[in-house]
Amino acid sequence: xxxxxxxxxxxxxxxxxxxxxxxxxxxxxxxxxxxxxxxxxxxxxxxxxxxxxxxxxxxxxxxxxxxxxxxxxxxxxxxxxxxxxxxxxxxxxxxxxxxxxxxxxxxxxxxxxxxxxxxxxxxxxxxxxxxxxxxxxxxxxxxxxxxxxxxxxxxxxxxxxxxxxxxxxxxxxxxxxxxxxxxxxxxxxxxxxxxxxxxxxxxxxxxxxxxxxxxxxxxxxxxxxxxxxxxxxxxxxxxxxxxxxxxxxxxxxxxxxxxxxxxxxxxxxxxxxxxxxxxxxxxxxxxxxxxxxxxxx
Amino acid sequence: xxxxxxxxxxxxxxxxxxxxxxxxxxxxxxxxxxxxxxxxxxxxxxxxxxxxxxxxxxxxxxxxxxxxxxxxxxxxxxxxxxxxxxxxxxxxxxxxxxxxxxxxxxxxxxxxxxxxxxxxxxxxxxxxxxxxxxxxxxxxxxxxxxxxxxxxxxxxxxxxxxxxxxxxxxxxxxxxxxxxxxxxxxxxxxxxxxxxxxxxxxxxxxxxxxxxxxxxxxxxxxxxxxxxxxxxxxxxxxxxxxxxxxxxxxxxxxxxxxxxxxxxxxxxxxxxxxxxxxxxxxxxxxxxxxxxxxxxxxxxxxxxxxxxxxxxxxxxxxxxxxxxxxxxxxxxx
Numbered sequence: 001x002x003x004x005x006x007x008x009x010x011x012x013x014x015x016x017x018x019x020x021x022x023x024x025x026x027x028x029x030x031x032x033x034x035x036x037x038x039x040x041x042x043x044x045x046x047x048x049x050x051x052x053x054x055x056x057x058x059x060x061x062x063x064x065x066x067x068x069x070x071x072x073x074x075x076x077x078x079x080x081x082x083x084x085x086x087x088x089x090x091x092x093x094x095x096x097x098x099x100x101x102x103x104x105x106x107x108x109x110x111x112x113x114x115x116x117x118x119x120x121x122x123x124x125x126x127x128x129x130x131x132x133x134x135x136x137x138x139x140x141x142x143x144x145x146x147x148x149x150x151x152x153x154x155x156x157x158x159x160x161x162x163x164x165x166x167x168x169x170x171x172x173x174x175x176x177x178x179x180x181x182x183x184x185x186x187x188x189x190x191x192x193x194x195x196x197x198x199x200x201x202x203x204x205x206x207x208x209x210x211x212x213x214x215x216x217x218x219x220x221x222x223x224x225x226x227x228x229x230x231x232x233x234x235x236x237x238x239x240x241x242x243x244x245x246x247x248x249x250x251x252x253x254x255x256x257x258x259x260x261x262x263x264x265x266x267x268x269x270x271x272x273x274x275x276x277x278x279x280x281x282x283x284x285x286x287x288x289x290x291x292x293x294x295x296x297x
Numbered sequence: 298x299x300x301x302x303x304x305x306x307x308x309x310x311x312x313x314x315x316x317x318x319x320x321x322x323x324x325x326x327x328x329x330x331x332x333x334x335x336x337x338x339x340x341x342x343x344x345x346x347x348x349x350x351x352x353x354x355x356x357x358x359x360x361x362x363x364x365x366x367x368x369x370x371x372x373x374x375x376x377x378x379x380x381x382x383x384x385x386x387x388x389x390x391x392x393x394x395x396x397x398x399x400x401x402x403x404x405x406x407x408x409x410x411x412x413x414x415x416x417x418x419x420x421x422x423x424x425x426x427x428x429x430x431x432x433x434x435x436x437x438x439x440x441x442x443x444x445x446x447x448x449x450x451x452x453x454x455x456x457x458x459x460x461x462x463x464x465x466x467x468x469x470x471x472x473x474x475x476x477x478x479x480x481x482x483x484x485x486x487x488x489x490x491x492x493x494x495x496x497x498x499x500x501x502x503x504x505x506x507x508x509x510x511x512x513x514x515x516x517x518x519x520x521x522x523x524x525x526x527x528x529x530x531x532x533x534x535x536x537x538x539x540x541x542x543x544x545x546x547x548x549x550x551x552x553x554x555x556x557x558x559x560x561x562x563x564x565x566x567x568x569x570x571x572x573x574x575x576x577x578x579x580x581x582x583x584x585x586x587x588x589x590x591x592x593x594x595x596x597x598x599x600x601x602x603x604x605x606x607x608x609x610x611x612x613x614x615x616x617x618x619x620x621x622x623x624x625x626x627x628x629x630x
Contacts, residue, residue: 093615099554100545150610157607179498179520181530184544185556188520189609191499192506195475196482196606203483219520222459222499226475241470241499242461246525251462260466268467 044068060277069234069277071214073116074123074140077173081281082136087127090159095119096151098182105182112144120151121176124159126168130285132292135163138173139213139220145177148220152180153190156224160197169207169288170198174225178218191223198227207291209284212239212262212271230287232273233262234280239270300364300569304355308347311340348565351515353547354538357523359515360495364569366576368395368410368453371493374576375583376401376408384435388468391432393424393460394504396439398448402584407443409436409504410453413494427460430473433503437477440484449487449587452504457522459500474503481506482602485595489586491561491579492516492548493568508602509586510556512548513575514563518556519546556609558586 042053046068056063060080061070072080078087098106113119121143126135137159139146156172163170179187198208210228215238222241225231233239240260247253258264262274275283301309315336322329351359359365372379376399384390396409411428414420428436436452443450459470481488481504490507496518512518521529526544527536545551548560561582564571593601 091615095613095615097611097613099611100543102543150612154610154612181521181526181544183611184520184546185518185551186554186610188498188502189556189606191475192478192482192502192606193609195478196506196603199479199482200603202479219499221471222474222503223478224475226469226472227479239471240466241459241474242466247461247463247466253463255463259463268469270469270472 045070062277067235069214069236071141071175073142074118074138074173077138077213078123078127078136080277081173081284082127082129083131085128087125089123089125090162091124091155093119094151094155096149096183099150099186100182100184102182102184108144108182116140116142118143120155121146121148122152122155124155126162126166129171129281129288132169132285132288134169134171134288135159135166136171136173139175141175141177141215144180146175146220147177147180147187148190149180149183149187150190152176153187153193156194157190157197160194160201163206164197164201164204167204167206169209169291170201171209171211171284172224172228173211173213174216174220175213176216176218176220176225178220188219191219194224195227198224202227202229207288209287211280211284212237214238217241217243217260226270228272230272231270232275232280232283233265233271234277235262235274237262239265300362302355302358302362304347304351304358305566308340308344311336311343315340344565352542353517353545353550354523354541356515356547357495357517357537357541359567360517362567362569363415365494366568366572367415368412368455368493370572371453371576371579372399372408372410374572375580376406379408382439385431385438387434388431391424391429391435392422393426393428393456394432394436396436401449401451401580401587405446405448406451407439407448408451408453409439410493411456411501411504413455424460426456427458428456428500428503429460429462429465430468430470433459433473433477436504437480440481440488444484444486447486449489449590450484450507451583452488452490452507454490454492454496454501454505454518455494456497456500457495458497459503474499477503478506482606483599484602485598487587487590487593487598488602489583489590491583492518492557493579495522497522506602506606508590508598508605509558510605511559511561511579511582511586512551512557513561513568513579514548515567516548517541517546518548518551519544554609 039053041050042056043050044063047066049065061072096109118140122137122139124137137156160170208228210225210231212225212233216225217240238260244255244259265271266274318329318333379397379399381395381397395412399408411426412423413426414423440450488507490505490510492512494516498521523537523541524534526540528534551557552560559582561578564574568575
């Protein structure tokens with residue numbers, strides 16, 4: 001078929017930027033502007049391959065050349081994973097205050113809100129996956145590096161309490177740089193609060209599936225993200241307590257290349273599954289179905 | 298006394314002057330009694346002023362003072378018949394955490410503490426009080442053992458944070474801390490936690506999910522060490538003192554935010570000046586809180602602990618703030 005010919009040709013169009021830079025090509029700022037409409041093409045931040053944004057969307061924002069799972073914001077994640085109809089958001093207006101009067105926090109919050117159009121770093125609500133009703137919390141790395149302050153802790157706790165009340169499975173998609181320093185101790189305490197809520201939910205027999213997405217570290221990694229009955233990660237997702245840089249600086253240890261990736265964690269017994277994004281929906285549907293006894297509990 | 302901190306230097310200087318004056322007088326046979334008395338009075342006033350206005354950065358240094366009593370020092374002063382128990386039954390025995398059974402006023406209890414070393418050699422052995430997963434898992438094993446036999450649990454918090462390293466990550470540092478939070482919240486016996494030095498991050502919280510959380514007067518407790526915060530926020534770990542101020546890490550700050558229940562007073566100038574008095578004050582407070590909790594059954598103890606942590610956090614519910622936000626977003630557009 002002619003189609004095959006064209007497909008072959010399309011491969012030639014990809015220009016890994018790395019090679020460009022190595023061969024002494026112009027630096028980022030100096031490069032002459034090309035007449036490409038904004039957003040038409042996307043570049044993989046891992047391998048540098050350039051492709052049509054539409055193609056990338058169709059491929060779940062996974063790079064077709066290297067398999068890199070690009071970061072999604074919470075809305076994209078919900079659209080990609082939940083059934084299209086019937087998502088009801090909880091506490092959509094809950095916003096951070098500046099309890100410690102921390103220098104620069106109030107303006108940083110405003111800046112994050114106008115940058116992302118989101119109020120905070122997590123969206124919680126009720127929806128269905130493959131027809132199975134679930135309570136979900138989806139974190140947003142775009143907003144303040146997905147850091148957990150009082151609002152993230154409170155929204156997740158309320159969602160877990162709702163799941164306990166309604167006897168529904170709980171799903172949390174984590175991505176976070178850790179605690180929100182600007183709320184110091186209050187942010188630390190959200191780790192205990194969310195974990196305690198999950199303990200009650202667990203005691204009541206609730207199913208909790210934790211999905212680790214890139215990156216999940218610090219206080220989120222060391223609380224609810226690690227407490228799933230089943231813990232799933234996307235390929236390549238960084239999942240760990242102390243960041244690579246912190247470890248290299250404090251302990252001066254040589255770290256393996258795949259340190260804290262999903263694959264590393266799977267090998268060390270910290271995960272149940274590593275699941276490609278395009279199979280996430282079907283995997284979750286199957287798991288929900290396997291637990292679908294008396295409506296979930 | 299050795300080990301004075303920079304903010305105590307004016308007092309050191311003055312003590313030196315007084316001693317010099319006394320010695321000079323003795324040598325020369327001159328009577329300086331009045332002068333010495335005047336200086337000593339001035340010393341008392343200055344000491345009062347300095348020690349009653351200890352700032353957050355100064356507390357950070359006091360909390361990390363090398364002479365500050367460690368968990369084992371305090372266990373020896375507060376309890377009798379302490380028998381240390383070892384190991385997590387899964388991997389090893391982490392010396393950054395100590396624990397065992399002891400008696401408090403004759404009552405068997407389980408006591409667990411994070412343990413710094415007294416010198417470099419011991420610090421290497423104890424990883425400077427920073428636990429690996431096996432440390433948290435040992436603590437949890439001992440807590441479950443206490444629960445089985447109906448013993449109250451007392452924990453001492455004193456760590457810069459959980460150990461950041463490859464080995465800790467491989468063995469599930471995140472899981473160990475998370476599981477500790479989860480399991481402690483469900484314990485059916487009274488749990489009292491005392492922050493005795495530095496309460497750093499998740500590594501501290503992992504042993505601090507108690508019905509009551511107390512803090513020594515000069516102890517500090519925060520989501521990240523002031524040094525860590527400074528290097529992330531201002532790309533300068535040297536600004537730790539500034540971060541210590543901004544992060545509200547003192548016992549008084551935490552009491553005001555209702556994160557802790559009580560401040561346990563320290564001898565003037567800090568716990569390192571008088572171990573016995575520090576131990577006695579902690580013993581008194583812990584015993585009092587245990588008595589208060591003695592009337593609760595296991596379900597009530599769990600509920601009490603849940604409520605304590607459930608209420609922590611400050612946020613705005615909505616409507617107004619989000620209206621402002623929408624307006625701002627529109628303006629930006």
